[in-house]
Amino acid sequence: MITSDSITRAEVEDFLYEEAALLDRWRLEDWLELLTHDAEYEVPSTDAPLSKTGDALFLIADDYSRIKARVKRLNDPEAHAESPRSRTRRMISNVRITKRQGTEIHVAANFSVYRFRYGYDVRHFVGHYHYTLWVEGPELKIRKRRAILDNTELGAQGAVSFIL
């Protein structure tokens, strides 16, 4: 049986790169396949990066059913904020396994995400991810992903209308 102990950083990196590629190509249904059915996706407010959902106002605090609803919405041409869709490009780096526990792996990674739309200036989202990955048979799955922005306010980045 594969446990978290046998997963290498390189394997985690490959997994995160694959995820980034799916998101940049807007293959959101395929991206959903990477998630466990109790997955959570969170983006805390920029002035409360360490807070807990339920205690503080977040930008995004999705449980799995909300994530699915988000994907459904983003696939609808009437999700006007992403219709036409923006182009995004994700740079993932500084990937570290911070904890292994049974079939769970905690991962930290830096991100630099560029969003382009119309002729507007680039909107640059910088920060780091906290992932909880789940080892399921031969596969990794995402149980939790929290994107923590370094931007002191969302400001010119405008909306988090795509999956960050």
Add this chain to the structure above:
Amino acid sequence: MSEQQPFIIDDPENLIFRLNRRTLSDPSILDEERIKIFDRSWIYCGHASEIPNVGDFETRNVCGRPVIFCRDEDNNVRVFLNSCAHRGAQVCRERSGNARRFYCFYHGWTYGCDGQLKTVPAEESYPSNFKKRRFSLREPPRVEGYKDFWFISFDPEIISLGEYLGDAKDYIDLVVEQSPSGCMEIIEGTQEYDIKANWKLLVENSFDDYHLVSTHKTWLDYMKDSGVEIRPPKGQGLLLPTHGVGKNLGNGCAVIDNINFRGRPIAKWISIYGESAKEEIEKIRQELVERLGEERAARVADTNRNLVIFPNLVINDGSSVTIRAFWPLAADKMKVTAWALGPSEESKNARARRLDSFLTFYGPGGFATPDDVEALESVQLGLQTWRELEWSEMTRGIDKEGEQLNTDELHLRTFWRQWNKLMTLEA
């Protein structure tokens, strides 16, 4: 230069209300607005719950000025301009915290949280006419609060805040009454984002119910998918209006007031909250009825309100309570700050439900706000044609006697009439 068109053509007798689009596009208008609108109105600064203890402070930018919103040693809410009386550096550079002293690191002048200058390094080198008491931190000319909502004005002659808020006070009361103790609090976590659009477009959008179906189709789908009945109920009995209305509240303040059918953490259950929430929401409702009586409780629990306090404060009391203030950065760009407000004594579960409910619709990652932002930015792009396409139409409901619907535009006209009045006042 040829004579300019008026800002608005307001001719109800002939069923005409038109808005000149240069009010939303021409960069020269903004400089005038800063003086004639923002410096002559009551402007929201902060909520008392953000600074509960002596020495607590929040720094923020209000009306283009850095200010310190704080609580002094006598437990009074105070507002100071965040600029040293000596050479002008900011005396507080933290976003929030607790301090008994504000220290200007440039030359070391130190102020108390009552604004008094306490210490000046090497004071003996100043001449004999130098008096510390002349160098307190400056306060805005007027600072007043209503039920923990604190406002400032740079117009020393402005009417009192109470008079200014007029009938809007009733709508603030409906928010405050959601707390058994009357203590509402700002919840941790601030949403701050820019929109590439004129600030007045967000005023309009914040209580424009006409756009709901076309702009927020995906949000309505989400509600439907979640088992929520999204159509307004018919004939809701005697206690409540049977349909949404738009109202002028005086001094440019206005509201849309709707019967709720899409859930309220106070105290209207919908399927999204989950079966387990039913019992607690029932209890919240019971407390409201005991405290306020059946009729007032229904008013608090079963109606949604989108309130605009002229010029730039919005309180959306719906699927949650949102406080939203916004500021022009340029004619085609604004900065938005949004907070969530909730009863200070609400349970952990109720708080979580409120925050979750907030995010289904509101905010830069919500299922609706990003589409509002897109709409406003799209308007602004289209308005680059303002020299050719001069007028926007705003006549919905103008030919009706009496009550106006939430999807009419009386409330939008109310805002614009006040804006026009202030902009065209002789100095």
